[in-house]
Amino acid sequence: MTAHAEMTGPGAVQTAAAPMAVPNRFDFVLGLADDALVAAQRLAQWCTRGPEMEEDIALSNIALDQLGAARLLLTYAGEVEGAGRDEDALAYLRDDREFRNCLLAELPNGDFALTMAKLLFLAAYQVPLYTALADCGDERLAAIGAKARKESAYHLDHASVWVRRLGDGTDESHRRMQAAVDEVWPYTHELFTPDPTAPVDPATLRADFDSVVAGVLAEATLTAPETSWMPAGGRNGVHTEHLSYLLAELQVLHRAHPGASW
């Protein structure tokens, strides 16, 4: 883990991006699209495995929202790029080094507490992100943001309810929920890596995220860990070992039949 931290810590971001690529709209949109796609794939893995039947429906619902946002964003990214790639070409025919999602999204599901910690942090980031996009100068992104922010508000609500229940439930659930927060928390920092040239600078979303998350954790009798470890690299295509497996599953059938329609 230490080696991983050294390679992908915030200090390494600049090196990984060198020579400093001109940040462009394609990369930015792709980052958001891949967050949503990878989150959808992870949540879909819960299907038929939820702790109760209602939760199977809820997690599928959230997966569908993320997938819907991913499709809109990938389609737009393909148009921005102008190379003729549609949503499926971008989802199925890129390798892991070409994916731009944050590391948080690709982490394995773990137990239900870990999944809820991931969802809480992702949603607490996506709500202010999509809200800000809804007012940005790019019409397409504004339309997608306006639609997705309502869905993300539900995701945030759902995750918050569960984090409170688990944090303030039984001794076992408290222990598991705190362990999940401890494990996932370091990956939140990557979400707010400054990018002043982006339609929405992620650094500007931090205050909103911090206040929402602090409120939920306090009510849940949980604490954010103090650690200086800040793994990053996803936005530059330097991922955890987990992403390649996730993509292998996602892409296997599509790639087995080159050029086929489905």
Added chain:
Amino acid sequence: MYGNDFPADDTSGGLLGEVEAAETALREAAERGRHGAAGADPAAYFAEVIAADQKVEPRDWMPEAYRATLIRQIAQHAHSEIIGMQPEGNWITRAPSLKRKAILLAKVQDEAGHGLYLYAAAETLGISRDELVDLLLAGRQKYSSIFNYPTLTWADMGTIGWLVDGAAIVNQVPLCRCSYGPYARAMIRICKEESFHQRQGYEILYTLAHGTPAQREMAQDSVNRWWYPSLAMFGPPDTDSTHSAQSMAWKIKRFSNDELRQRFVDMCVGQAEVLGLTLPDPALRWNDERGAYDFTQPDYAELIRVIKGAGPCNRQRMEHRRQAHREGAWVRAAAAAYAAKQAHKKEQASQKEKVA
């Protein structure tokens, strides 16, 4: 409808129209209202309600055997929806396009919804969902044996929609007129969604059958594997069916297993032609005299074996369900503990208020 390659009504065999007719009949019966009241002879009144095609409702007196039959049937149906999520859930993460992934995810989610809806209908008969789930996990109640077959290729997502959902609809459409009100109403809603599922499955197969040679082969192989198990979904032949006669008299069931099976075969033949796929039955041919297709019966010995637990996936499906239930126990316990704490806090707050 996800495309315009084939006429929209081609696949449902007019079944959706029957669901709508059942819904109208249900509304009209409700408007007519039931005559009389149970009075001193509830059994006679129950018989009158059935004879007048009115609905029996949860508060009504009913024979214990009627109640038990319905609980068994509705529970089995609910369990089938929940276990039935597994064979299709198997392909969500590997769906070959994002559009297909979204449709499949939504479909499996619908099935979870049907399960919950049916458990709620069963609960109106005086049994809880927890009890029913325990019976399933203990192996004391069944689910449809079709879900004990594996989904080996993507084409199985198409075939399950076309044949398995198709057979389920043929079975279930008459249930929209079932004499027990909550079940009839649940079935109307469920059949509408199922006919949408059937159509999307058909469309997957159509796309594959008109795709690359490998896709076409995948589609044909899938139909070959699922045809006879789908025919077996209608249950044993009428001569061997144990529950049928009484259920028909109570208007829980309206057609015999063999009648429904024949209807399904007659519906599928034309659809297979449009798909350009072959149903794996060399004896399949039109019989002018009967006005129906002759066909080879499924292997009922196999059906019995699978029902008794010896199908390819019985153990896997049950273990998957048990594992999800087991691994979710601490989450459910936490939710209950949290709810109790909140209720306690609320009570304390309101007592303080009263004192003040």
